[in-house]
Amino acid sequence: MEQTKKGFLASFLDGLYFNNPVLSLFLGLTLAVLATTRFQTALCVGLLTLVILFLSVLAVSLCHSFLNKIGATIFAAIISACLSTLTVLLLVAYAPKLIDADNEKALALLTLVPFISVTSLVLVKGQESLDHTLEDNLGDALGSGIGFLLALVVIGFVRELLATGSITFTALDGTASTWTAWKGWTLSILAQPFGGFFLVAIFSGIHLTIIEMKKHKAPVAEEAK
Amino acid sequence: MQFLGVLLSSFFAHSLVLSGYGFRQNASLGARKTKYRWILLSFYFVEALILGFAGWGFRSLAANQEMWTYLTPLFSVLIMALCLGGFALLAHFCFPEQIKTDLADSYIEIGLNSSLLALVIVLLSYEAGTDATILVGSIICLPLGYLAASYATGAVLDRLSFAPASGPSRLATMPLLLLSIAGLCLGCWMMTF
Numbered sequence: 001m002e003q004t005k006k007g008f009l010a011s012f013l014d015g016l017y018f019n020n021p022v023l024s025l026f027l028g029l030t031l032a033v034l035a036t037t038r039f040q041t042a043l044c045v046g047l048l049t050l051v052i053l054f055l056s057v058l059a060v061s062l063c064h065s066f067l068n069k070i071g072a073t074i075f076a077a078i079i080s081a082c083l084s085t086l087t088v089l090l091l092v093a094y095a096p097k098l099i100d101a102d103n104e105k106a107l108a109l110l111t112l113v114p115f116i117s118v119t120s121l122v123l124v125k126g127q128e129s130l131d132h133t134l135e136d137n138l139g140d141a142l143g144s145g146i147g148f149l150l151a152l153v154v155i156g157f158v159r160e161l162l163a164t165g166s167i168t169f170t171a172l173d174g175t176a177s178t179w180t181a182w183k184g185w186t187l188s189i190l191a192q193p194f195g196g197f198f199l200v201a202i203f204s205g206i207h208l209t210i211i212e213m214k215k216h217k218a219p220v221a222e223e224a225k
Numbered sequence: 226m227q228f229l230g231v232l233l234s235s236f237f238a239h240s241l242v243l244s245g246y247g248f249r250q251n252a253s254l255g256a257r258k259t260k261y262r263w264i265l266l267s268f269y270f271v272e273a274l275i276l277g278f279a280g281w282g283f284r285s286l287a288a289n290q291e292m293w294t295y296l297t298p299l300f301s302v303l304i305m306a307l308c309l310g311g312f313a314l315l316a317h318f319c320f321p322e323q324i325k326t327d328l329a330d331s332y333i334e335i336g337l338n339s340s341l342l343a344l345v346i347v348l349l350s351y352e353a354g355t356d357a358t359i360l361v362g363s364i365i366c367l368p369l370g371y372l373a374a375s376y377a378t379g380a381v382l383d384r385l386s387f388a389p390a391s392g393p394s395r396l397a398t399m400p401l402l403l404l405s406i407a408g409l410c411l412g413c414w415m416m417t418f
Contacts, residue, residue, distance in 0.1 A: 114298030194408075198407040
């Protein structure tokens with residue numbers, strides 16, 4: 001298969017900003033809707049997705065010579081399923097309080113982490129790895145992973161703050177500490193799936209509007225010169 | 226009655242699409258422009274049944290050994306990969322060229338799908354001793370609810386993608402489909418409480 005070359009930095013910036021997985025390409029929406037109910041869950045899921053995406057893309061890129069489109073997708077899914085199972089087992093072994101189902105303040109990681117393996121972000125990036133060089137793939141995986149993490153963290157922060165008026169952190173031993181921004185007025189409906197779709201749509205709209213405005217300004221600046 | 230209850234709640238209250246699972250995949254499931262989409266819908270349903278009954282098996286194993294709770298997603302993905310590989314072979318050897326072209330690569334998104342994993346996780350989340358009717362009802366009705374909801378939201382998608390000029394130009398960069406789904410979720414949520 002013929003591969004195209006863009007360069008590490010261009011691929012990185014493309015994945016991070018211009019083709020942000022959540023805000024521009026709408027990849028990984030399952031995780032974006034589910035994980036952003038809490039800021040800390042969004043942070044943990046974003047970080048784990050970054051690591052799993054990077055390793056899956058690396059594995060597919062190294063084996064690209066004997067994979068076709070379907071093979072690459074299945075390979076990426078199986079690699080990421082292995083990594084997410086490993087992550088869950090590590091969490092159970094070293095941070096059981098964080099995922100304790102009986103603890104209200106625990107994170108929903110036990111349910112969410114397996115979804116990383118079948119998220120469209122990992123599957124699509126795994127498939128696309130066949131068309132680009134290793135350097136481009138790693139740049140894109142790193143940029144997309146960080147872009148995904150940043151989008152989740154920002155949406156998670158706003159969603160939890162508006163839904164509860166505070167941000168809660170849970171330590172490894174299960175103790176929770178809360179920073180309260182205000183009391184009384186909250187939009188608890190944002191904690192429902194509606195809030196996930198709505199805030200992803202709003203942030204995506206802002207992101208796309210900024211990109212469009214820059215696109216329109218560029219030709220005007222060229223003409224002025 | 227329990228069966229009907231699960232069917233109704235899977236469509237109105239706990240639909241996998243409306244909860245966010247497999248949201249992206251609903252685009253190709255519901256899109257009307259794919260003439261042979263019924264093949265995709267059938268493939269999804271058969272795969273969901275296979276995975277559902279496998280999930281029931283994993284549930285029994287997890288009751289004796291906790292380790293199976295954590296290994297279930299991995300084995301579910303392996304089953305999905307086998308189903309997808311089987312469907313790809315079937316399409317390659319048995320389907321006419323026209324159907325193969327029409328379906329193209331969209332079955333990859335259908336075969337490896339977060340809503341299928343959600344189905345297994347829902348089965349695992351039921352308490353021990355749950356009635357078999359509810360389990361069978363969930364195995365059959367959750368994918369049916371998913372298909373019905375994705376067909377409905379697919380129609381919204383088609384409308385938006387075929388008539389972009391009808392929207393106000395100032396909202397051109399707003400993801401209207403996401404906002405429509407948010408409204409649908411809000412409607413279902415208000416209806417159930």
